[in-house]
Each structure stands twice: as C-alpha cells, then as structure tokens.
Amino acid sequence: MCRQFTASSGRVDGDRVADPCYEMGMSSLTEADIEARTQAVIDDVGIDARDVDFRSALWDAGLAFVQYPEGKGGLGVAPALQVAVERTIRDAGRSFHPLGVNVIGIGMGLPTVLTYGSDEHHEKHLKRIFTGEDIWCQMFSEPTHGSDVAGLMSRAVRDGDEWVVNGQKVWTSGAHVSRYGMLLVRTDPDVPKHRGLSYFILDMQSPGVEIRPLYQITGDAEFNEVFFTDVRIPHANLLGDVGDGWRVATTTLMNERVALGGSTLPRGAGNIAQLVDLWEKRRDSLAPAAAALMRDRVTQLWAEAEVGRLTTMRARAAAASGNPGPEGSTGKLASAELNQRIWNACMDLMGADATMHEPGYSLERHEGSGSRADYTLSKQFLRAQANTIEGGTSDIMRNILGERVLGLPGDVRVDKGIPWRDIPT
Ligand SMILES: Cc1cc2nc3c(=O)[nH]c(=O)nc-3n(C[C@H](O)[C@H](O)[C@H](O)COP(=O)(O)OP(=O)(O)OC[C@H]3O[C@@H](n4cnc5c(N)ncnc54)[C@H](O)[C@@H]3O)c2cc1C
Structure with a gap:
C-alpha cells in the first residue's frame, strides 16, 4: 500500500495512517537533547569516520532528518531541531552538509520515496540514499x-x-x-x-x-x-x-526547489565568504572611487545573503512537518539570482584576471557525484549561469509564486483539457 505524507495536514493518505511525525514522535525532545544525541554519535564513530559510516550512524540514531518518522532516519520532532545536529557536527570539526554526498537523491529522491513508497521501497532505498551508497x-x-x-x-x-x-x-x-x-x-x-x-x-x-x-x-x-x-x-x-x-x-519538484534554494550555513559562510575574502585581497589595488562603489556592493550582497539565510532558517522553523509547498520557490528564485550577482562581483573584482582560465582547462568528467569544491572563482561564475535554469527557470518560479502563492490569474494554457495525443508538438 502506498502512503502519501502530505505537507499541510501531515497525514498519510491511501491507508490514512496518522501523522508520522507528531503521533509517533518524541515531541518532548529539546535542542539540548538533540545535541547530546549527536555528540554520542560522534563519540561512537569518531569525527573523522568515513562518510558512509558517519551517515549510517546518524540515520540509525534518527538524526538524518529529525522530522522523519522513527526508524526511518528521524525522531518525529519539529524540523527546526535539525540545526542542532548540523551545528554540533560542525562545532566538533567536521565539514557537513546533509545533502552533501548525493544532492539529488537526498534532496529529492528521499522525500519522494518516503512519501509515496511502500514499506519495501523504504527498507530498500531510504538509508542507502542518505549514506550515498546509492546515488x-x-x-x-x-x-x-x-x-x-x-x-x-x-x-x-x-x-x-x-x-x-x-x-x-x-x-x-x-x-x-x-x-x-x-x-x-x-x-x-x-x-x-x-x-x-x-x-x-x-x-x-x-x-x-x-x-x-x-x-x-x-x-x-x-x-x-x-x-x-x-x-x-x-x-x-x-x-x-x-x-x-x-x-x-510535484513532490520531487517542490523538494528540489527547497534543496537548491535554502542555505543554513553559518553567518557569512559559503560564496559570500569568497567574495569578502577577494575584496580584502584586492581592495588596495582599486582606485578610491571604484573601491568605495565596490565596498557598497559587497556590503549590499552580504546583507542579502544574510537575509536569505535567516529567511531559510525561519521557513524551516515555521514548517510543521512533511513536504514543502509552492512557497519553496521563493528561496530557489532568490538564491539563484543572488548567486549570480555574487559571482559577477567576484569577476569585477578580479578585473582582467577573470578572463583567464586556469592552466589545464579541459573537457573533463568527475567520477564522483559532482563536487565543485575545487572550482576556481571563474568556473564558479560560469557554473552559476545555470542556477536560474536548473530546477525550473526563474520565469517558471515567478509563475508559480504569482499563481499559487499570490493567487494572480494563471498563465495562458492552450492545451488545457485536450488529450495529449491531440496537442501539436
Ligand atoms: C545545470 C543543469 C542541471 C539540470 N539537471 C536536470 C536533471 O538532473 N534532471 C532533469 O530532469 N532536468 C535537469 N535540468 C533541466 C532543467 O530542469 C531545464 O533546463 C529547465 O526546466 C528549463 O527547460 P528547458 O531548458 O527546456 O527550457 P525551455 O522550457 O525551453 O525554456 C526556454 C525559455 O522560455 C521560458 N519559458 C518557458 N515556458 C515559460 C512560461 N510558461 N512562462 C514564462 N517563460 C517561459 C524559460 O524561462 C526559458 O527562459 C538541468 C538543467 C541545468 C541547466
């Protein structure tokens, strides 16, 4: 029997199982309890454990996504408590992003299989997606x-x-x-x-x-x-x-927009840190007027990055449970366009150097799941051009927000109600 875990009610359609988060969950757990459980995992497997072992231990302890049901990577508590897991791991000295090893699998496949999969699907796939054993x-x-x-x-x-x-x-x-x-x-x-x-x-x-x-x-x-x-x-x-x-x-796509849109890294981290670092290195080489303009631009972008980060954290805290709705497109739209502005500013700071490719530029193919940690600033700038296309273009995000969040009149749809076979292609 397929179960559907819905966003708004937190209930499961099909066989109508009650809210897996709150009725099965340990809703009395506090942030301090989550920190203690995370620290226990770290003490048990070691902070330098292989990704697969570290993630496997987090899954078993219900700390993969704390809002997931017990026995399925979570503890059935509010998703806002997840920040305590990530903070404790980072404070212990491990670089960790929950989606890190398998962005599409964890960000989109996991919630889709959890929502619509049978118990057999859950058993076979959920944990292996989170550990990165199956990309x-x-x-x-x-x-x-x-x-x-x-x-x-x-x-x-x-x-x-x-x-x-x-x-x-x-x-x-x-x-x-x-x-x-x-x-x-x-x-x-x-x-x-x-x-x-x-x-x-x-x-x-x-x-x-x-x-x-x-x-x-x-x-x-x-x-x-x-x-x-x-x-x-x-x-x-x-x-x-x-x-x-x-x-x-739709469940996959809504989760994709949240996965692509939201960052809960510490304040000032991520690509804004790279811009600030570059500014510190290059500011003295700029003419005074150009330096003043660039300082304003960097400050403005830092403030926008912080607004985005706080908005993501607030959205997480406000989410009761379950899958995101169309409002998830807000973060995707804003972060895609902000990313491009941040990398544009980096290129402007680099001046003519930005036009140079690093030695050895070649058509190459990563064998891993696509880490971009080793990208130069110029490559990051080039990669960011796709941000407003992948996961749905910015035009489509605006359509979704206009129609489904703001309630504006819909896009013109000439194929509505017509059998697919009869639509001209
Ligand atoms: C880096 C990257 C990774 C990707 N990874 C995946 C993946 O793993 N899996 C996958 O399935 N897809 C993936 N995609 C595809 C991505 O989802 C599509 O490129 C995207 O949805 C746009 O579709 P399209 O390229 O066919 O453009 P089109 O749909 O042809 O759009 C062309 C232009 O018309 C505009 N447009 C189209 N319809 C409307 C409308 N109704 N209103 C207003 N403007 C409109 C668009 O905004 C765009 O500017 C990836 C794309 C990129 C760039």
Missing part, C-alpha cells in the same frame, strides 16, 4: 519538454508485471554515477497531459539504458542525455498509482 538522478526533462515537463513524450507500455520504456531524457545530472533514477513517463496518451503520466524508480543498470555525456561551459560534464530502448521496469517500481505521476513529480 540517484532525476529524469524529467526532455529535448522538447523542460519547463513544460508535463507534456513529455517518453512512453511506457504495460506488459504483464513489467513496463516497457522507450524515449529520451536530457540534462540528467549525475546519470553516469547513479544507481537509480526517478523516471517520469507517459503511460496514457489519450487523456490531458497531466493525467497520463506515471512515476517509476529505474535501475540505471537495466539493459536498454544508454547514457551519453553533455559538456557545459565549465568544461565539466555533470549532466547527460539518457536514451531508453525497450527498457523493462517491474510494476513494483511504480511510485503512486498509474496516471498519478504528476502528483508524485
């Missing part, structure tokens, strides 16, 4: 359907206990290192586009899956084209019901 990718976008993902063309046709998939995805980040993929395909072309989709967990090692790299302006190839030729997926890998894929995909 996951997201296969929604297609060559002709990015923003309009609901109009996608890849098809799945049922054959007994299996589905046979043919088609193509594009921009699939990390497909080349992924064990599993979140796959959205069309299973019924005769109904309007949103109603004919289904959502599967795809084993990326299945016969008929072909992955080809796509190189970006950075010279790296984080993402791929993925082709499906008669790929067979067991019916048991379906998340949600047949034809219910859009609802499941």
Whole structure:
C-alpha cells in the first residue's frame, strides 16, 4: 500500500495512517537533547569516520532528518531541531552538509520515496540514499519538454508485471554515477497531459539504458542525455498509482526547489565568504572611487545573503512537518539570482584576471557525484549561469509564486483539457 505524507495536514493518505511525525514522535525532545544525541554519535564513530559510516550512524540514531518518522532516519520532532545536529557536527570539526554526498537523491529522491513508497521501497532505498551508497538522478526533462515537463513524450507500455520504456531524457545530472533514477513517463496518451503520466524508480543498470555525456561551459560534464530502448521496469517500481505521476513529480519538484534554494550555513559562510575574502585581497589595488562603489556592493550582497539565510532558517522553523509547498520557490528564485550577482562581483573584482582560465582547462568528467569544491572563482561564475535554469527557470518560479502563492490569474494554457495525443508538438 502506498502512503502519501502530505505537507499541510501531515497525514498519510491511501491507508490514512496518522501523522508520522507528531503521533509517533518524541515531541518532548529539546535542542539540548538533540545535541547530546549527536555528540554520542560522534563519540561512537569518531569525527573523522568515513562518510558512509558517519551517515549510517546518524540515520540509525534518527538524526538524518529529525522530522522523519522513527526508524526511518528521524525522531518525529519539529524540523527546526535539525540545526542542532548540523551545528554540533560542525562545532566538533567536521565539514557537513546533509545533502552533501548525493544532492539529488537526498534532496529529492528521499522525500519522494518516503512519501509515496511502500514499506519495501523504504527498507530498500531510504538509508542507502542518505549514506550515498546509492546515488540517484532525476529524469524529467526532455529535448522538447523542460519547463513544460508535463507534456513529455517518453512512453511506457504495460506488459504483464513489467513496463516497457522507450524515449529520451536530457540534462540528467549525475546519470553516469547513479544507481537509480526517478523516471517520469507517459503511460496514457489519450487523456490531458497531466493525467497520463506515471512515476517509476529505474535501475540505471537495466539493459536498454544508454547514457551519453553533455559538456557545459565549465568544461565539466555533470549532466547527460539518457536514451531508453525497450527498457523493462517491474510494476513494483511504480511510485503512486498509474496516471498519478504528476502528483508524485510535484513532490520531487517542490523538494528540489527547497534543496537548491535554502542555505543554513553559518553567518557569512559559503560564496559570500569568497567574495569578502577577494575584496580584502584586492581592495588596495582599486582606485578610491571604484573601491568605495565596490565596498557598497559587497556590503549590499552580504546583507542579502544574510537575509536569505535567516529567511531559510525561519521557513524551516515555521514548517510543521512533511513536504514543502509552492512557497519553496521563493528561496530557489532568490538564491539563484543572488548567486549570480555574487559571482559577477567576484569577476569585477578580479578585473582582467577573470578572463583567464586556469592552466589545464579541459573537457573533463568527475567520477564522483559532482563536487565543485575545487572550482576556481571563474568556473564558479560560469557554473552559476545555470542556477536560474536548473530546477525550473526563474520565469517558471515567478509563475508559480504569482499563481499559487499570490493567487494572480494563471498563465495562458492552450492545451488545457485536450488529450495529449491531440496537442501539436
Ligand atoms: C545545470 C543543469 C542541471 C539540470 N539537471 C536536470 C536533471 O538532473 N534532471 C532533469 O530532469 N532536468 C535537469 N535540468 C533541466 C532543467 O530542469 C531545464 O533546463 C529547465 O526546466 C528549463 O527547460 P528547458 O531548458 O527546456 O527550457 P525551455 O522550457 O525551453 O525554456 C526556454 C525559455 O522560455 C521560458 N519559458 C518557458 N515556458 C515559460 C512560461 N510558461 N512562462 C514564462 N517563460 C517561459 C524559460 O524561462 C526559458 O527562459 C538541468 C538543467 C541545468 C541547466
């Protein structure tokens, strides 16, 4: 039986299990209790333990995401308490980001499988996603359907206990290192586009899956084209019901926007720290008038970064439980545009040096899950150009916020109510 854990009520539809956070949870736990439990994990495995061991211990102790149900990586307490976990780990001297080893898997796959997966899916996947033992990718976008993902063309046709998939995805980040993929395909072309989709967990090692790299302006190839030729997926890998894929995909997308949008790093950390550092190094080389203008710009960006950080923390504290709603697009929109302004300021501070690529610039492919820790400032600037496209463009974020948060009139939709098969492509 598939369970749906909803954002607003915190209840589980389908078999109507009551709120897994608050009814099963240890709601009396305090921040000090969470710190003590985190410290106990650190003492047990050691602060320098391998990622997989450290994360495995956090999962078992319910400290992966404290708002998750007990036995499933959490303690069933308010998500605001998660900051105590991250702070305790950082204070002990370990660099830690909860999504670090598997951004798409943990940020999007984990909440989607938790929400729609069966107990078997939970047992098989949840912990291994968090530990990074299984990297996951997201296969929604297609060559002709990015923003309009609901109009996608890849098809799945049922054959007994299996589905046979043919088609193509594009921009699939990390497909080349992924064990599993979140796959959205069309299973019924005769109904309007949103109603004919289904959502599967795809084993990326299945016969008929072909992955080809796509190189970006950075010279790296984080993402791929993925082709499906008669790929067979067991019916048991379906998340949600047949034809219910859009609802499941919405959960993935809302979590994606929060994963991409929110930072709870300490004050002044992250890319704003790199800008401030560069400013300190270069300020004396600027003419007085240029230095005064740049000082104002750096100060303004620092303030905006701090506003973003505090807003994320407040949103986390206010969230009761469950999955985020359309308001998650606020952080995604704001942080994507702020990132670009911060890297633009870095390039302006570097002057002509910014036009030089580091020695050895080449088309290369990371074998890991895509860490950008070793990127130079110029590469960070180039990479940031994608921030306002990936995870939904800024135009689409504005549409969502306008329509679903502010209640403004909707975008013009000429394909509304028309069977997908009859929509001109
Ligand atoms: C670095 C990176 C990583 C990515 N990783 C993944 C991934 O792992 N998995 C995955 O599935 N996809 C991934 N994507 C794809 C991404 O989701 C799409 O690129 C994005 O949704 C936009 O789609 P598109 O490129 O087809 O542009 P289009 O949809 O063709 O849009 C073109 C332009 O038209 C505008 N536009 C389109 N529709 C509207 C509208 N209704 N109102 C106003 N303006 C509109 C857009 O804002 C944009 O400016 C990634 C993209 C990037 C850049």
